[in-house]
Amino acid sequence: MTGERRNSFDVAVIGAGMAGMAAALFAAQRGLSCIQVGSGGGVLFASGLLDLLAVHPAAEGRQWQSPFAALAALAREQPDHPLARVDPASIRTAFETFVTALGEAGLAYAPLDERNRKVLTSIGTLKTTFGVPLSMVAGANALDALDAPNTPNTPPRCLLVDFRGLREFSARQIATTLADRWPGLCHGRIEFPGFEDVPELYAAHLARALETGETRDRTIALIRPMLGDAQLVGLPTVLGLGRCREVHAAFEAGLGVPVFEIPTMPTSVPGLRLLGALETVMSARGVRRRRLASVRALAFDANTGTATLDLDGVPGGERVSARAVVLATGRFSGRGLTADRGGVRESILGLPVHQPASREAWHQRDFLDPSGHAINRAGLRTDDAWRPLDMSGKPAWPRLFAVGSILADQDWMRSKCGSGLAIATAWAAMQQLADQLHGNTG
Amino acid sequence: MISPPRIQTQVLIIGGGVTGTALARDLALRGVDCVLVEKDDINAGASGRNHGLLHSGARYVAGDREAAMECCAEGEILKRVAAQAIHDSGGYFVAVEGDDERYIADFPLYCARAGIGTRAVDVATARALEPALSDRAIAVFEVADASIDPFQLSLESMAQARSLGARLMRRTRVVGLEREGRLIRAVRVRSMAGGEDVRIEAAQVVNAAGAWAREVALLAGAPIDMTYSQGTLLVTHTRLASRVVNRLRRPGNGDILMPGGTVSLVGTTSTRVDALDDIHPTTADADLIVEEATRMLPALATMRFIRAFAGVRPLLGSPGAADSRSVSRGFALIDHEDHGLDNLATITGGKLTTCRLMAERAADLVCRRLGVTRPCVTATTPLPAVPECEWTEPGRSAREWMRSHASDDTLLCECEMVPGSTVDAIFDALRAAGDTPTLTDLGLRSRVGKGPCQGGFCAVRTVAHLYQRGDFHTQHGLAEILDFFGERWRGQRAILWGEQLAQAELMEALHCGLFGEELRGEGLRRAGPPAAPNADPADKSSP
Ligand SMILES: Cc1cc2nc3c(=O)[nH]c(=O)nc-3n(C[C@H](O)[C@H](O)[C@H](O)COP(=O)(O)OP(=O)(O)OC[C@H]3O[C@@H](n4cnc5c(N)ncnc54)[C@H](O)[C@@H]3O)c2cc1C
Ligand SMILES: Cc1cc2nc3c(=O)[nH]c(=O)nc-3n(C[C@H](O)[C@H](O)[C@H](O)COP(=O)(O)OP(=O)(O)OC[C@H]3O[C@@H](n4cnc5c(N)ncnc54)[C@H](O)[C@@H]3O)c2cc1C
Numbered sequence: 001m002t003g004e005r006r007n008s009f010d011v012a013v014i015g016a017g018m019a020g021m022a023a024a025l026f027a028a029q030r031g032l033s034c035i036q037v038g039s040g041g042g043v044l045f046a047s048g049l050l051d052l053l054a055v056h057p058a059a060e061g062r063q064w065q066s067p068f069a070a071l072a073a074l075a076r077e078q079p080d081h082p083l084a085r086v087d088p089a090s091i092r093t094a095f096e097t098f099v100t101a102l103g104e105a106g107l108a109y110a111p112l113d114e115r116n117r118k119v120l121t122s123i124g125t126l127k128t129t130f131g132v133p134l135s136m137v138a139g140a141n142a143l144d145a146l147d148a149p150n151t152p153n154t155p156p157r158c159l160l161v162d163f164r165g166l167r168e169f170s171a172r173q174i175a176t177t178l179a180d181r182w183p184g185l186c187h188g189r190i191e192f193p194g195f196e197d198v199p200e201l202y203a204a205h206l207a208r209a210l211e212t213g214e215t216r217d218r219t220i221a222l223i224r225p226m227l228g229d230a231q232l233v234g235l236p237t238v239l240g241l242g243r244c245r246e247v248h249a250a251f252e253a254g255l256g257v258p259v260f261e262i263p264t265m266p267t268s269v270p271g272l273r274l275l276g277a278l279e280t281v282m283s284a285r286g287v288r289r290r291r292l293a294s295v296r297a298l299a300f301d302a303n304t305g306t307a308t309l310d311l312d313g314v315p316g317g318e319r320v321s322a323r324a325v326v327l328a329t330g331r332f333s334g335r336g337l338t339a340d341r342g343g344v345r346e347s348i349l350g351l352p353v354h355q356p357a358s359r360e361a362w363h364q365r366d367f368l369d370p371s372g373h374a375i376n377r378a379g380l381r382t383d384d385a386w387r388p389l390d391m392s393g394k395p396a397w398p399r400l401f402a403v404g405s406i407l408a409d410q411d412w413m414r415s416k417c418g419s420g421l422a423i424a425t426a427w428a429a430m431q432q433l434a435d436q437l438h439g440n441t442g
Numbered sequence: 443m444i445s446p447p448r449i450q451t452q453v454l455i456i457g458g459g460v461t462g463t464a465l466a467r468d469l470a471l472r473g474v475d476c477v478l479v480e481k482d483d484i485n486a487g488a489s490g491r492n493h494g495l496l497h498s499g500a501r502y503v504a505g506d507r508e509a510a511m512e513c514c515a516e517g518e519i520l521k522r523v524a525a526q527a528i529h530d531s532g533g534y535f536v537a538v539e540g541d542d543e544r545y546i547a548d549f550p551l552y553c554a555r556a557g558i559g560t561r562a563v564d565v566a567t568a569r570a571l572e573p574a575l576s577d578r579a580i581a582v583f584e585v586a587d588a589s590i591d592p593f594q595l596s597l598e599s600m601a602q603a604r605s606l607g608a609r610l611m612r613r614t615r616v617v618g619l620e621r622e623g624r625l626i627r628a629v630r631v632r633s634m635a636g637g638e639d640v641r642i643e644a645a646q647v648v649n650a651a652g653a654w655a656r657e658v659a660l661l662a663g664a665p666i667d668m669t670y671s672q673g674t675l676l677v678t679h680t681r682l683a684s685r686v687v688n689r690l691r692r693p694g695n696g697d698i699l700m701p702g703g704t705v706s707l708v709g710t711t712s713t714r715v716d717a718l719d720d721i722h723p724t725t726a727d728a729d730l731i732v733e734e735a736t737r738m739l740p741a742l743a744t745m746r747f748i749r750a751f752a753g754v755r756p757l758l759g760s761p762g763a764a765d766s767r768s769v770s771r772g773f774a775l776i777d778h779e780d781h782g783l784d785n786l787a788t789i790t791g792g793k794l795t796t797c798r799l800m801a802e803r804a805a806d807l808v809c810r811r812l813g814v815t816r817p818c819v820t821a822t823t824p825l826p827a828v829p830e831c832e833w834t835e836p837g838r839s840a841r842e843w844m845r846s847h848a849s850d851d852t853l854l855c856e857c858e859m860v861p862g863s864t865v866d867a868i869f870d871a872l873r874a875a876g877d878t879p880t881l882t883d884l885g886l887r888s889r890v891g892k893g894p895c896q897g898g899f900c901a902v903r904t905v906a907h908l909y910q911r912g913d914f915h916t917q918h919g920l921a922e923i924l925d926f927f928g929e930r931w932r933g934q935r936a937i938l939w940g941e942q943l944a945q946a947e948l949m950e951a952l953h954c955g956l957f958g959e960e961l962r963g964e965g966l967r968r969a970g971p972p973a974a975p976n977a978d979p980a981d982k983s984s985p
Contacts, residue, residue: 045948047956061961123902123920125957167852168902173909177917189910199852265902265952332944333951339939341729359725363938367931367950368924368960375943376950413955 006288008321009035010437012309014295014348015328015336017041019404019422021278023326025101026094026430028285032437035288035320037295037311040275041334042418047263048237048270050109050131050423052095053083054116054416059371063128067116067420080409083417086424094427099131105284107277108245110137118143122169122236122264124177128416133270135239135248138232138258146182155184159230161223163192165201168265169236188226193218206238207269210247220254230257237261237269242276290314298325298348300397307399324399324433327388328426329406336406337379344378351388351396354381354408372414379408385436386429399436401429447640451477451609453808454629454644456616456658459489460596460794462650464801464820467599470606471823472809472816477642478600478608479631481615483886485596487652489794490886491753493675493700493707494592495686496520496528497795498585500535500560501693503552504545509772510556513795517586520798524825526832527594531701533587533686534568538737539578541691546581549690560585574682574739587686589700592794593886597831612877619647619662624784626662646808647786653718653756655790664781666788670718671755674727675709676937679746679894682706682739689738696734703836708735708742715754723750723936747937748894758791773800777807785811830871833864833888854907855900857893862907864888869913881905881922882929894942897930898949924959
């Protein structure tokens with residue numbers, strides 16, 4: 001083994017989705033040496049919006065303006081829900097820490113409030129969320145104004161612009177579906193400069209193109225004549241990748257009105273931004289990343305409790321050891337859970353998965369059934385210290401922790417709490433993990 | 443009192459499956475004026491929920507020789523007159539270790555007696571040509587099975603009938619048959635779009651409502667002895683074999699694998715059901731098919747499935763028979779004269795393969811009653827190919843798109859390569875015919891939503907495209923995404939494990955996690971101001 005390549009760590013985080021990223025960040029923050037294994041995960045699909053908790057109870061579809069009021073209700077009514085097991089003050093701190101780190105890496109979020117915000121989506125729904133990227137916040141502010149109780153309520157005139165060939169985004173669709181709610185919406189379509197002959201446009205290509213000043217100026221020049229008396233402009237999420245802040249500012253300066261992005265179907269530019277920013281954060285804090293690797297095998301030494309991880313996807317393979325392990329491998333699309341006709345198992349260690357009795361009970365007959373699908377509440381159950389349980393109901397290993405969407409008793413898709421679940425449980429588990437390590441080292 | 447709106451015609455056809463549409467064409471070709479009413483859409487019943495196997499007849503040689511011979515003769519006719527809708531793949535009958543040796547030995551004799559051609563194929567040769575076949579295969583026979591696109595068949599039959607004056611009323615349900623003496627004086631129909639019922643006065647009425655034929659006949663007080671058998675089919679992610687593969691044994695569960703473009707269809711099951719309003723594939727159906735078919739095709743054990751669907755076969759005859767497969771698969775033409783009616787006929791049962799013959803027999807009866815002497819010509823008259831009716835063919839949209847690649851013609855469905863121009867063509871054709879097209883109509887007439895994403899991505903893109911065209915003026919387009927994806931979902935839940943479960947989860951993350959589509963429905967509307975003390979007074983939930 002070469003001296004350069006360190007192979008033993010305080011913490012190994014398996015997974016690089018929102019939960020794995022948060023866990024690695026919080027580990028580094030606490031001064032623990034950390035290796036993180038796994039590729040982008042759900043982050044690549046993410047909208048950039050950081051949901052905390054917007055809907056509760058999910059079966060009633062009730063939306064909350066205060067995520068903390070929603071958390072309080074959740075704690076009363078669903079105490080087993082992983083988010084209900086983290087105290088609200090820690091959640092707040094965890095979010096602040098996460099968003100601050102993103103900001104340092106160039107991905108700015110609007111200051112976190114006590115309340116949820118409403119954001120337009122590309123299909124014309126309004127999404128309730130918590131953390132809003134700066135590039136999207138002007139839209140949320142305008143919606144606030146619409147809702148404000150005692151303003152004279154002339155809705156702000158807003159121009160929505162789309163690009164021919166960007167198939168998942170029709171400005172006309174948004175303006176049409178929200179016409180009742182927001183009468184001042186109008187729409188226009190332009191050819192994206194330099195892509196006139198390209199049939200299908202991809203948001204990421206446009207975002208990269210807008211990082212060059214020339215394309216940016218030409219795009220602004222095409223939009224300007226359409227402005228009329230518009231007081232703000234909405235666009236699909238194409239305002240740059242790593243240089244989003246600069247591109248967004250240039251659009252606002254060039255158009256002379258606030259500009260906001262509207263989250264769109266994946267493949268997702270905000271996801272790429274998040275990933276980029278998180279990687280910057282990780283390397284700045286000394287987290288070792290094995291981006292293309294996956295953990296093939298994980299074993300614990302029964303005497304020392306030390307974990308050994310065998311990695312695939314690294315030339316020649318790699319073996320690392322860690323004093324503690326965080327399992328943030330996600331659900332079915334993340335690969336943390338594996339399902340066949342007979343049932344669900346945890347993919348790496350075969351940990352017992354809390355799940356419905358038979359496959360017939362996994363899914364409702366109606367996709368949008370308000371009670372959600374039982375399979376989405378399957379997952380790992382843990383003790384109070386976030387350690388997954390074995391068959392006998394005891395922690396499987398003293399220093400194995402599980403965080404994020406792999407946890408049982410939650411349905412983040414219906415409760416709109418994906419990022420919240422990831423960030424809050426990563427924070428709480430890292431606290432326990434640090435305590436354990438300190439306890440062990442004396 | 444104002445009398446309700448009415449329509450007059452010579453023949454009213456109830457049901458727009460392969461039988462009803464073939465009948466409309468047959469009558470139109472004989473110069474008879476007809477109206478076809480369909481409660482849903484073309485092929486919404488069993489005709490859109492089958493294997494698409496143009497039977498050589500070999501499947502039925504032992505149990506139902508008459509049906510076998512009908513299939514054999516009709517298969518040959520359809521291959522001549524409707525070649526554009528048929529892929530003449532050929533088929534194998536395959537026995538594996540443990541299968542009944544007696545049946546294997548007798549099979550060629552049964553076939554010979556029914557006049558059905560078979561050829562024994564050396565197992566090694568068969569496995570070289572179809573590598574997915576099990577190494578435990580012990581006997582293989584080649585037969586003239588083929589695959590047929592029932593959508594193309596029905597849509598083209600209806601298109602020709604309409605070009606000759608026949609009228610089609612989609613989304614219109616027959617709700618009453620007004621009887622006077624020995625005649626049905628009028629048929630009362632109701633449009634799903636709402637509005638007043640319409641009375642249709644027809645000299646003759648043909649009930650071609652498939653499994654619903656019993657319900658329809660009962661509206662005239664005419665009882666039909668019918669039971670229902672549900673059959674489930676699974677669609678694989680990739681194609682396993684280029685030929686039809688049948689299990690060489692008496693018909694049973696999970697014994698047919700069909701090629702379907704880039705996928706295979708495998709089925710089926712046979713379960714008695716009592717009602718028609720709740721037909722859906724179950725996880726038990728899926729398990730049964732996978733377990734049975736795996737014996738012929740071991741790769742199915744680990745195959746990814748993208749969809750399941752179920753249809754109902756009407757079984758005529760004694761409801762007491764224990765095994766629904768032993769009830770005849772032959773068809774029935776009922777003249778209802780014993781029920782005291784002289785202008786109602788019911789044509790039901792049978793198979794996709796025999797739909798032309800069923801239509802011929804029904805048309806003969808109707809023409810005799812009407813005094814029309816022109817003979818049936820559908821056995822010899824080619825079915826004209828109609829471009830708008832061929833978008834269900836796998837790969838066709840893609841080929842057209844490659845050929846004419848215009849820069850403003852973007853792919854909306856990436857799994858199946860369906861471009862905007864195909865969507866435009868289908869929508870425009872429906873509009874030209876006076877219809878209000880929906881995304882679900884598009885799904886039936888094209889391959890949109892039929893790939894691995896099962897509509898999750900392409901429904902979003904297609905609706906954006908339609909909004910941009912100005913097809914939707916309200917929030918209605920969003921409801922269409924939900925309808926369409928919801929329908930695709932019902933076909934998925936029985937096969938959600940492995941990779942397809944991961945895909946479905948991603949789709950839910952998108953549609954619910956990100957877009958919150960479930961919050962637009964009833965849940966939120968119903969919620970109103972909550973009475974609970976923990977109410978969040980500042981909340982103004984979005985519509
Ligand atoms: C379509 C979509 C839209 C979304 N929109 C929002 C939104 O609007 N708001 C919001 O807050 N959140 C959103 N999210 C993100 C969501 O919050 C997170 O994806 C979710 O919480 C799951 O995160 P996770 O980290 O638990 O799992 P995942 O993101 O699934 O990550 C699992 C990780 O584990 C890794 N892994 C698995 N097995 C191994 C192994 N053996 N070895 C190494 N690594 C392994 C995977 O590579 C992956 O990196 C969205 C996600 C999707 C998919
Ligand atoms: C699982 C399965 C697999 C099969 N596989 C094959 C195969 O591989 N090869 C083969 O040859 N055959 C096969 N069949 C048989 C074949 O599908 C049917 O025989 C054929 O489709 C019947 O067509 P139809 O037009 O008579 O009935 P249907 O297609 O059922 O049409 C009846 C129509 O009537 C409409 N209707 C009902 N009530 C009303 C009303 N009140 N008002 C207006 N309209 C009404 C319905 O909406 C429906 O569209 C299969 C059947 C099943 C169930």
